[in-house]
Amino acid sequence: MKRKGAYENQEAVNRGPWSAEEDQILINYVHLHGEGKWGQISRRTGLKRGGKSCRLRWLNYLKPDIKRGNISSDEEDLIIRLHSLLGNRWSLIAGRLPGRTDNEIKNYWNTYLRKKVEEKHNDNNNNIPVELRMESPNAFGIAIDPAKSSEAVMCTEVMMATEAVNDSVNAKSLISTNYNENPFASVPADHPEGLGRQFDLTELLMPQEDCDFNGYACVEIPPHFGEHSCRVNDAMCETWYDDWKNEDYFPLDYDMDFPLF
DNA sequence: AAGAGAGACAACCGCTGTAGA
DNA sequence: GTCTACAGCGGTTGTCTCTCT
Incomplete structure (x- = not known):
């Protein structure tokens, strides 16, 4: 096996x-x-462990605030929602799950x-039109299955309206740049309100008091929920996040309602 | 009871990003 | 600007435990 070969040169570790x-030595060290x-x-x-191994052991197992035991249904639901948006990040x-580690999740x-x-x-999938099924290409000719995808990029972008909605020059520019460069955006380029501005979802999930997006966002939804499904008028803050995680996926006919700035 | 297979999870690897010299 | 050390991340693997036959 490859990995055994890798071990051979590091017998001292x-x-x-x-x-x-070993755990106690590591705990004592971190306390000190x-x-x-x-x-x-x-x-x-004198602990015969590599730095990376120590870090991993501490973060994934020894750290005091780590929550051990079964993952609750609420946590499970949250993981599914977050994964649909963030991919394998x-x-x-x-x-977003206090006490849980990335390795555990x-x-x-x-x-x-x-x-x-x-x-x-x-x-x-058996109950929705063929053209909207996940294995079918979306509006950009790309087939994505959130359950399998390791494409973290898939849902890391969100779209939001800007003043460019009323500016045809800027609007064309945005369509030709943002949408083409970000084929994973779910708002179709020909959507009347689908003129948007991108920012990273990471930022969206972080409470930001001084965000310059005026607190409004439109989150991408996996293709099988319908290409017009969008979340709108939600403040980009903890309140938004709490509301979002407690709701179900948005209905296919959810009204687009971009605010104008 | 024993072996095979599946599931669960701890641990490792390679890679990337970043800070400091 | 370059190099080095370190931290962090995601993918993968190894091993232990459980379940089934």
């Missing part, structure tokens, strides 16, 4: 499961020196949730 003694400086641990403590998803998704989402998708 312990590998595999951590012992209780704080997190970080992982590369110095072996030198300072586990650290971002984990950031990634494992949970790969071993359980992905199958669940796929099954649900297969059930739902």
Whole structure:
């Protein structure tokens, strides 16, 4: 195996499961020196572990605020929603689940949730028009299945209206640049209000008091929910996020209602 | 009871981004 | 501008446990 070969040159470093003694050394080190400086641990403590291994062990297992035990149905629902928007950006998803680690969520998704989402998708997919099914190309000729996709880029962009809605010159410019450069945007270029401005969803999920988007956003929805499905008039703040995570997916005929600035 | 297969999860690897010299 | 060390991320693998036959 490839990996065994990689181990051979590093016999001085312990590998595999951590012992209780090693854990205690790492805990003591972090209590004394704080997190970080992982590369110095072996030198300072004699612990025969690489810095990366120490960091991973601390962050994924030893850190006091880590929540152990089963993932609740609420958390599960949130993971599914976040994954539909963010793709496999586990650290971002984990950031929205206090006490859960990216590794834990990634494992949970790969071993359980992905199958669940796929099954649900297969059930739902039988009830929607062929042209809107996930395996069909979207308006940009790209077929995307959120349950399987590792394309994090797929849902990291959001669109929002700008004053360009009333400016045909800028509007054409936006269409020819933003949409072409971002084929994953779900608002079709010929949509009457589909003139937008992009920003990263990461920013959207972060509370920002001084955001320059005036607190309004339109979040992309996976293609199978309909290309006109958009979330509008939601403030880009914690309140927005709390509302969003507690709601179901938006109906296909949800009204477009971009604010004008 | 024993072996095979599946599931769960801890741990590792390679890569990228960033800060500091 | 370049180099180096470090931190962080996502994909992948290894191993243990559980379930089924």
